[in-house]
Amino acid sequence: MNIIELEDVWKTYSMGEVEVQALKGLSLKVKPGEFLAIMGPSGSGKSTAMNMIGCLDIPTRGRVLLEGQDIAALNEKELAKIRGKKIGFVFQSHNLYPTLNAIENVQLPMRIHEFGEAEIWDKSEELLGLVGLSGRARHYPSQMSGGQSQRVAIARALSTNPLLLLADEPTGNLDTEAGKEVLDIFSQLNSRGVTVVMITHDEKTAARANRIVRMIDGTIAS
């Protein structure tokens, strides 16, 4: 079964009096274990596509199926629960909760979903180790570099054992070196079976994925 399936998704935003059609009949399937990059210039609708894949927003028309289930059938609360548990998000910037240190950030989704205390600690320490930041557990986001912050964000996104790691321009604010480290982690995770969907406008970044979907004007470029 596909993890996420978008079926002829349309999304219209109204910006004041102007209606903006961000998505125009996008259809897309994300299969388990793949590393998918969604590419496109700004205004191509790739961010809106990410919101749909991440179940952060609901389409104006068409269907979004998460593990075969239509998300339109869920209320806001159920959607929040499912989204938080099944999708791990990594955003471009301001990813971490600034008042919490690294390990607390990793623990946050598990606390939201009320994991047991022992599991919370075991898992968060393990994941920080996985991204190579065991030594930074007590550091606050303001005390870490951009690359380190993104790695903590990845550890956090993995904490609830999601079906899918969804990254929105994860290297957008990083220098080449730090960006490469982050992408290495994605590749490494993917080789262990984690499904990764990455939104990017950068060819080189997209090249790390094993499937690239190019978007233009709210739909997939053919």
Place this chain on the structure above:
Amino acid sequence: MKLLDIFLLSLSHVKKSRMRSWLTIVGVIIGVASVVAIISIGQGMQENVQQRLGGFGADIITVIPGYFRATGVHSEMHTDRSVSTSSSINLSDRDYRVIKQLPGVMYVNGLVSGKADLVYDNEKTVVSITGVDTSVWRLMDTTGIEEGRYLQAGDSNSIVVGYNLAHGTFLQPITLNRPITIGGKNFRVVGILKQSGGFGGGSDTGIYMPSGIARDVISEKVSNNQFTSIVIKATDATLVEYLKADIEQKLMSSRQVNPRTKDFTVIASALIREQMSSVTETLSFFLSAIAAVSLLVGAIGIANTMFMSVMERTKQIGLLKAMGAGEREIMKLFLIESGIFGLVGGIFGVIAGSAISLLIPFLGIQAVGFGGDMKATITMGTIFFALGFSVVIGVLSGIIPARHAARMRPVDALRYDQ
């Protein structure tokens, strides 16, 4: 999300923006402190009044010459017994007899009060003298004897001394059996009164002696069949109001005056106490209302801070929502934060307010019209009320910002640029 985890997350916000948190809290502290101080001072004031008037006893009625009128003062009025009272408007033994035969009267004491020169241990001063009927005085006195005894029938040159006069006026405290010269006559101290603390006829600073001899020593002229006031003890405190009316009526007819020319005043301290209480209650209510305004300003401060942090944290709210936090959790997160502001402000406010209240007596502020020291009474009730109230205020001022935060859509929140 567990409540404890939400609480810890809220606490991390408060701790991280320390400066702003404290400034917000200071607003609450000022509000709570002024409410606590004013309530405490108000309660102290009430107790003061109760205590001072309590010295009279609830079943005591006093008749004095002169008459207060709501529209002014009667031309012949003499309210202060220490001022030389023209004999024409003193009370007479006829008034005494009229009162004595009324139903509901237990004891009647005709008093002769005035000022006299006193010499003790080579020190000279002027004191208030109260001449009493020795046969009933001990039965009606509410102050109590600290040392020695009350005056008794047959005493002629014996006196009983008020507490403050005995202990605080002269270099050498007055003790039992000490000789004292009053108005040129020699007296012996047979008793010292307890401290009454009240208006109770100036018992703390006065001297009591048999009325016969008091007429000789005081500088005012009071003839043998006259009194400067008459004190009545009712058989029951519940009769006081009726007895007071009865006395007024009977005295008016025996003195041949009408309500317009009335030349005496009947005072029931129990009734005054009620009136005074309602005055002080109104006063403290009014002051509390003013204090509440500063608390309101504190609440607005909290609301303002909360709105700012909701704005600042829009992205974090989006993050929390993306991670699966629901509206209720976001709501709780912000309400707990504003509640913390209220609670911490409340705690420090109670401490500051109590400190202010405790300092009041040392500042020596005189309560206008009561002639005594001002004091403040802090009760546990006040403290818990203030704490509870400030937490409620904190939570309430957080409601609108918290709801604003909770209802944000995750996409909008995440897109928000700082």
